[in-house]
Amino acid sequence: MTDCEAIQERMPRVARGLDAWSPAEAQHLVGCAECAAEWRLVQAGASLHATTAIDMNLITDRVTARLRTEPVAAAPIRRLPWRGGLIGVLAAAASVALVIWAPRHPSGALPGRADTTLEIAVLPELQSLNDGELETVLRSLGPTAADATPGVLPHLEDLTDSELEQLLRSRGNE
Amino acid sequence: MLGADGPTDPELVAAWRAGDELAAGQLVRRHAPALGRYLAANGAASADLDDLIQDTFFKAFRGLDGWRGDGSLRGWLFRIAGNLLKDRFRSAKGRIFLEIEDHDIADASDPGSELAADETSELLQAELLKLPRLQREVFLLRVQQGLEYAEIAATLGSTPGAARVHYHHAVKRLKELFR
Numbered sequence: 415m416t417d418c419e420a421i422q423e424r425m426p427r428v429a430r431g432l433d434a435w436s437p438a439e440a441q442h443l444v445g446c447a448e449c450a451a452e453w454r455l456v457q458a459g460a461s462l463h464a465t466t467a468i469d470m471n472l473i474t475d476r477v478t479a480r481l482r483t484e485p486v487a488a489a490p491i492r493r494l495p496w497r498g499g500l501i502g503v504l505a506a507a508a509s510v511a512l513v514i515w516a517p518r519h520p521s522g523a524l525p526g527r528a529d530t531t532l533e534i535a536v537l538p539e540l541q542s543l544n545d546g547e548l549e550t551v552l553r554s555l556g557p558t559a560a561d562a563t564p565g566v567l568p569h570l571e572d573l574t575d576s577e578l579e580q581l582l583r584s585r586g587n588e
Numbered sequence: 589m590l591g592a593d594g595p596t597d598p599e600l601v602a603a604w605r606a607g608d609e610l611a612a613g614q615l616v617r618r619h620a621p622a623l624g625r626y627l628a629a630n631g632a633a634s635a636d637l638d639d640l641i642q643d644t645f646f647k648a649f650r651g652l653d654g655w656r657g658d659g660s661l662r663g664w665l666f667r668i669a670g671n672l673l674k675d676r677f678r679s680a681k682g683r684i685f686l687e688i689e690d691h692d693i694a695d696a697s698d699p700g701s702e703l704a705a706d707e708t709s710e711l712l713q714a715e716l717l718k719l720p721r722l723q724r725e726v727f728l729l730r731v732q733q734g735l736e737y738a739e740i741a742a743t744l745g746s747t748p749g750a751a752r753v754h755y756h757h758a759v760k761r762l763k764e765l766f767r
Contacts, residue, residue, distance in 0.1 A: 454766040459731035
């Protein structure tokens with residue numbers, strides 16, 4: 415290490431008052447333009463913003479108040495880097511499927527399902543009735559409804575929803 | 589930091605974790621002035637200093653698990669403060685740099701102004717802000733804050749050798765102001 419390098423290495427410590435130049439080093443600084451310029455730079459850098467004004471009491475109070483009042487944040491959910499892309503692809507696929515599917519089924523019916531599904535949907539309240547209530551409904555449709563369909567009422571529980579629906583409709587049309 | 593006249597940083601951290609709120613206050617008072625100088629020299633607007641320091645400490649206390657205790661607490665605070673300032677610059681898109689250049693640089697044509705009294709510092713500050721961020725931070729950590737290369741490397745997530753190179757590049761450029 416040359417004299418210049420050794421002196422330059424120590425400049426920050428001397429500038430901060432943690433060390434001092436020897437007489438030989440001080441003499442070197444007088445005669446070496448490179449070291450002299452760097453020494454002036456380091457001195458200026460060491461005192462840069464030495465008088466920066468901050469409100470110590472305000473900062474201390476606010477930090478301690480925040481630590482008291484603001485809850486510790488939960489650990490952030492680690493998002494997979496491809497998560498956003500995957501969501502985009504799925505959304506695009508769903509859009510394409512909708513475009514292809516919608517013109518073929520303009521009524522909104524799902525493919526492969528019987529029309530009875532829609533018919534039941536017309537009278538959804540029937541689905542919540544028990545046998546006794548259904549019987550009451552049938553009887554209310556006509557004074558002879560139950561008698562005219564012998565054997566029907568004892569086996570109501572055997573009927574499917576669509577059969578019940580058809581039965582009610584037929585009675586309603588009489 | 590060794591506590592020549594009080595508890596060390598690790599002792600204060602342990603005390604705060606044990607519920608001693610005053611320990612947090614002591615740490616703030618111990619390190620806030622250095623943080624303020626460092627942030628100001630890095631280009632933080634004076635109006636933002638208190639908030640930046642406050643955010644730095646809050647983030648540090650909330651993330652103490654991330655401080656292993658082998659590096660200095662002050663170095664770790666510098667790292668958090670630097671990242672916060674970088675985020676602020678990014679969101680302001682350079683507005684803060686311009687603000688300092690517009691208002692704080694000495695006007696040599698007006699020898700009577702207060703700013704002209706400290707022209708050297710002002711010129712150095714202006715030149716510092718033109719340096720690449722790592723060169724500026726290494727220079728300030730070494731010259732203004734007195735950190736050794738190993739500690740600078742730990743603070744900036746670099747190596748001592750790289751820190752030394754950044755320092756010499758910064759000095760080579762800044763030295764031109766003082767010839």
